[in-house]
Amino acid sequence: QKEVEQDPGPLSVPEGAIVSLNCTYSNSAFQYFMWYRQYSRKGPELLMYTYSSGNKEDGRFTAQVDKSSKYISLFIRDSQPSDSATYLCAMSMYSSASKIIFGSGTRLSIRP
Amino acid sequence: NAGVTQTPKFQVLKTGQSMTLQCAQDMNHNSMYWYRQDPGMGLRLIYYSASEGTTDKGEVPNGYNVSRLNKREFSLRLESAAPSQTSVYFCASSSDSPTGELFFGEGSRLTVL
Numbered sequence: 557q558k559e560v561e562q563d564p565g566p567l568s569v570p571e572g573a574i575v576s577l578n579c580t581y582s583n584s585a586f587q588y589f590m591w592y593r594q595y596s597r598k599g600p601e602l603l604m605y606t607y608s609s610g611n612k613e614d615g616r617f618t619a620q621v622d623k624s625s626k627y628i629s630l631f632i633r634d635s636q637p638s639d640s641a642t643y644l645c646a647m648s649m650y651s652s653a654s655k656i657i658f659g660s661g662t663r664l665s666i667r668p
Numbered sequence: 669n670a671g672v673t674q675t676p677k678f679q680v681l682k683t684g685q686s687m688t689l690q691c692a693q694d695m696n697h698n699s700m701y702w703y704r705q706d707p708g709m710g711l712r713l714i715y716y717s718a719s720e721g722t723t724d725k726g727e728v729p730n731g732y733n734v735s736r737l738n739k740r741e742f743s744l745r746l747e748s749a750a751p752s753q754t755s756v757y758f759c760a761s762s763s764d765s766p767t768g769e770l771f772f773g774e775g776s777r778l779t780v781l
Contacts, residue, residue, distance in 0.1 A: 575780070605767045
């Protein structure tokens, strides 16, 4: 069983919809949770970073961590075609980047 | 601002051939990394270097070697390429900030026939 599970999609929604992307994990020691966005044929870029449980909001994006359920989510409000990308969840027990475990990514397509 | 630059972007090798992937960053970061990305497997760490002169194995180091040439440059070498090494390779760097944010290059697509 992988430490981090993520539905690969693809997920296709109409423009303006609310998108929910999710990951589950098995290691209860994870404390640092991230979402990276990867456009086609590009490298990933950090979108959201959360330490421990709770919510974090940045513009149209909200990251949510539920450590009791070992479940993290990324919500995208008022989705735009420019949000079409692969979204990778990532997590770590430590703040060191060398210890980050990545999910396999969910491919998201926003239809105009 | 170039960030992390990888070369080459594409490469086709025959089984048994060797090659080196080059990576350079201009953000004055101490730490650099090499990942591979395969469908359904996500990003997996091959090797990393926490500072100039040091390197450490990641999750999947077999079949690879690395060199941290200086603070800017970190190369990945395949001594005898195998079809299982067909993948997209990403170089990344990070600062010492608490978030440990990774900055990635655009990737090198390698096919081993």
